Amino acid sequence: MSRKLDEIDATLLRMLSSNGRQTVRALAQEVSLSEPSVRDRLLRLEREGVITGYHATIDPSAVGGGTAAFVALRFQPSEISKKTMNEALLAEPCVLEAHEVAGEDCYLLKLRVESTQALADALDRLRKMPTVDTRTTIVLRTIFERSLDPAPDA
CATH class of the missing domain: 3.30.70.920 (Lrp/AsnC effector binding domain/regulation of amino acid metabolism (RAM) domain)
Structure with a gap:
């Protein structure tokens, strides 16, 4: 990872870990950022290998x-x-x-x-x-x- 996680990154990751189907809009509202800013953060986290995929949890x-x-x-x-x-x-x-x-x-x-x-x-x-x-x-x-x-x- 080329840069450290800040509180917003950690919050986004926690939210996605509990529900990977959340919309960018919902994520943006939770962290008080614009949708484009959140989308950019998610793309960066994917590019840096922090987010490695989105999965369904199956019984x-x-x-x-x-x-x-x-x-x-x-x-x-x-x-x-x-x-x-x-x-x-x-x-x-x-x-x-x-x-x-x-x-x-x-x-x-x-x-x-x-x-x-x-x-x-x-x-x-x-x-x-x-x-x-x-x-x-x-x-x-x-x-x-x-x-x-x-x-x-x-």
């Missing part, structure tokens, strides 16, 4: 993703490259997040599937790659999920 259980799991994944980079692993993970639609982590594990994944059987099938596909080891934690109940609350830079 996972309504679309076959009622079972969530976190998977710690280990592999030997000498046996399988990160590039190959990343491509394999991207090809799995049930893998919603993949994070390279420090510590004993290589990656931490978040998966959403229809059932524990579908989770077992996904894990079987991941374990087919050479030297892959997994440790899985199934989510019993999600207490909350939220986006990062943007705050202005000090």
